[in-house]
Amino acid sequence: MPYVASDHTKKYDPEALRQRIPGWGVDSDPADRPSHPRERLDPEATGAHWTFPERQKPVGRRERSIEHTMLTPVFGTAQPLHGVSGAIRRFAYDRYSEGRTAHWMLLVLGDRVDAIGAHAKSLASRRPDDPITESGVLSEVGHHPISSRFGVRRADVKHTWLDPVIVLGPWVLAGFVVVRTVARIARR
Structure with missing residues (x-):
């Protein structure tokens, strides 16, 4: 899920957590944290701001990791998936999480199949590799x-x-x- 600017503060009872978890909240006091001045969230001071951009319209099917509920607002369309290598890559995105080795190995396999296809196409041309x-x-x-x-x-x-x-x-x-x-x- 892409980041959406909103309030992400968690609701919890600090005293209950201190009693249940030894050492919890040791760094709660900003004076105890050496990085505290950099942790201030004040976008107005730097001029930084972020709003959710206008969404790009998908043409055809786009690959999306199963961890994400929606596509990123902007995505590339220059090299659409095609052929057997595209089917392998689609299977990797549809079936496996990006945290799984199978996802990445299928993407590598799709790349190798695409390379073999390019070599075969080169052999059939007038100027092979x-x-x-x-x-x-x-x-x-x-x-x-x-x-x-x-x-x-x-x-x-x-x-x-x-x-x-x-x-x-x-x-x-x-x-x-x-x-x-x-x-x-x-x-x-």
Whole structure:
């Protein structure tokens, strides 16, 4: 639920809480809190104010976390969800809370499915992606690739062995699928 400017003070009996919870209210006295002067709520002194903005009209379906009762007043519409990746992302928003790992793993899966679709679309185009030059591997040849990795505390050294798998793996897999498909068609 987005913040709405209103009175959010809780009603409770301080004496009952002090008796029930040991140490409750230790910082109730502003004189005991070192941060008290910064805690004053006086928006007029700084000129700060906030009112609920006019709501943007949703066109079509928008994703919203299940924790929130309504959409935020303003939201992006530049990249609407589409295809299988969009269905995966919608499922993540409809089914799981943002506090659950499943929500985020489904969003990552949707991103990977979208990336695979983009790679497949690239293979079908006249100018397919070039993973060798686009990954920057060739640029390291002239810039001391061995000595720049050892003796200096580079963070990427830990996962360097995984980079070829992540960058070239999908291409090798796609090539394997294409070769198998062509071989099956040729046998028929």
